[in-house]
Amino acid sequence: MTKPDGQITTTTQVAKLHRDAIVDDVTGEVSYGDWTEDTWADFKPGQIAGYTISQADVPAVTVKDGQKAQIVSITYAANEQATHVVYKDSDRVVKNVLVNGETDQTVNLNYATPEYYKIVNQDRLPQNYTFKADGNNDVIVELGHQTKPAADSQTIARTINVTDPQGNLTTTHQVARLTRQGTTDLVNNQTTWNEWTSDNWAEFIAPVIAGYTPSWTGVDAATVKNGQQDVMVNITYTANDQATHIVYTDQDGHQVKTDMITGKTDQTVDVHSNVPTGWKIVDGQVPRTVHFTSTPTPDTTITIEHRHHTTNGQGALPDGLEPSAFTKTVTRTINVRQPDGTVKTTKQTATFNRIADVDEVTQRITFGDWQLISNGWVAFTTPAIDHYTPSQAMIEAVDDAASLTRDVTVDIAYTANRGTVEIKYVDKDSNEIGHQMITGHVGDTVKVTPQFPTNWVPMDPATVPTAVRIKEENGQIIIVVIRHAVNNPAQTKTVTRTIRVTTPDGQTTTTSQVAKISHYGDLDLVTGQIAWNPWTTARWDAFKPATIVGYTPSQAELPAVTVDGETADQTVAITYAAVAMPTPTQPANDAPAEPVPAADHAVDQGAADNGDYQPAGQGTATNAAHQAATATTHHLTATTSAPVAVAAKQTPAAQSAAPAATNRQRLPQTGNGHNASTLAGLASLLGLFGLAGKRRKRD
Incomplete structure (x- = not known):
């Protein structure tokens, strides 16, 4: 039992079996009885926290004759944590x-x-x-x-514009610069700022100009703090008030009237002063204008006297006197309403008049005799207007006094005649394609909804009327030139160059270069014909296959190609060819090269006399060694970029044949000199590619 710390604990359970035997004392024969049985007890290894035991219980076993000994290995595997x-x-x-x-x-x-x-x-x-x-x-x-320092600044400007009386502008810029420092939290991008600094705007005094008062005599100095907005102060000059008088006096020197003329410095004002009512100038003249300067302007004195005038009741009259006191009039009013809605009024009067003398100062009036100034109402002919008919063509004259006793009003109106306008739709050769009639009264403006022939549109939309005014009964024609309607169909297509690159390991990679081109046309909706414009162009980019050491691609580069409407899909296959290596020089007598043992077995030549040698071509080991050498040389030729690595990858035939050839072959007894030179050359070649050393290590 192997614990997680590597300690091995061994528990041995021994089962003892025995049997009885009977020995014949005469013959010496032994007869055995049956073996007894024993038991290997049940074994439970202990659990270890964090580990899983390979066998939690080794069950009890009844041990009988023929039972083999057992070894039970118990290990602990660490649990995943x-x-x-x-x-x-x-x-x-x-x-x-x-x-x-x-x-x-x-x-x-x-x-x-x-x-x-x-x-x-x-x-x-x-x-x-x-x-x-x-x-x-x-x-x-x-x-x-993480944080970083932050800095901020702001400029707050006070702009003082001074416009002098001549309109010249002088601008003074006062700029206060405020700064503050802070810390920016790089996680939430929030900045904690310190207080802003402050700055000052200096005091400004407005220039003094004689005869004028500035809107601001000056601008005080100010401390600029955060939150202060830009300030603009406009200082202008107002001309000071000026005054003079126009004094009217009679011939005795008594003042009759005084008018005050007011203005501003450097201002020229019109003199709105009139001679007193009923008076006229005897000496002096009322000036038309007065020009004020910064110094006082002297008064103007004018001598006047009473004015007399005659009147027939027109114009201003003395109080209590009416125009009716001068005229007796009887009026015939003729109102002619024009087709455009305007009214022309003609008044015919029969009038008696008289005149009067008026002292304009005292307003005393003296009338003259009545006079007849007209002979009655004359005949009136209503003006003729083309395409219209008046409600009354003529009004007769009235010239007898008995009929001129009261005012009369006559109203005349016109009725428009019916008329048409024809719109002709013609092609560029003036061939009529269609027409449209607009009807209404002469003078009417009628809204037009164009009725173009099917699939025709105007040559110039600006020539298509949206409304027409009917000017006459008939014969009015509007020409609209039209053309075939077209739309713009489009075609697109894709042209593909497919590049298949097959690497020496047999894998093929496909690259698709897709160029999308299009062309547009004009579809004549009348004839149904389409005039196509040329195809657009696109491009296949240049393509270079990957460089593989020891191999040459069949195409080193595919050039860029401009794709147009004549270009067809293309498929290009690129493969790799191994770079050729020089082959070993053959013996001068063109005899086939014998297989060469590894360089470390050249000392075995002395064993050729032991009689175990088999001639070349008779032993399978010799042929296998020759095939191995040949296969190895061919592989090296195909991978000259890494000869050592390739030499390590010998063919299975070379690997199996080389030892057999080394152990069983002996050099032939004849032609030793020729074979020795051949073997030396081949051994040198194999040494160049590292084969001799490899075979030595493998043996």
């Missing part, structure tokens, strides 16, 4: 690595730190682990986060 290397980030398991082994086996613990982590308890971690029979505990690797 497992534990884990657990990588933990606080209470979170980052990685769990299973470690397998057997009871009492010690294994190395190769710790692999997860990316961006570091091991905190490195100095307390065991380098290896011995598995127990049970209760194997996990190895806990405590992880900490």
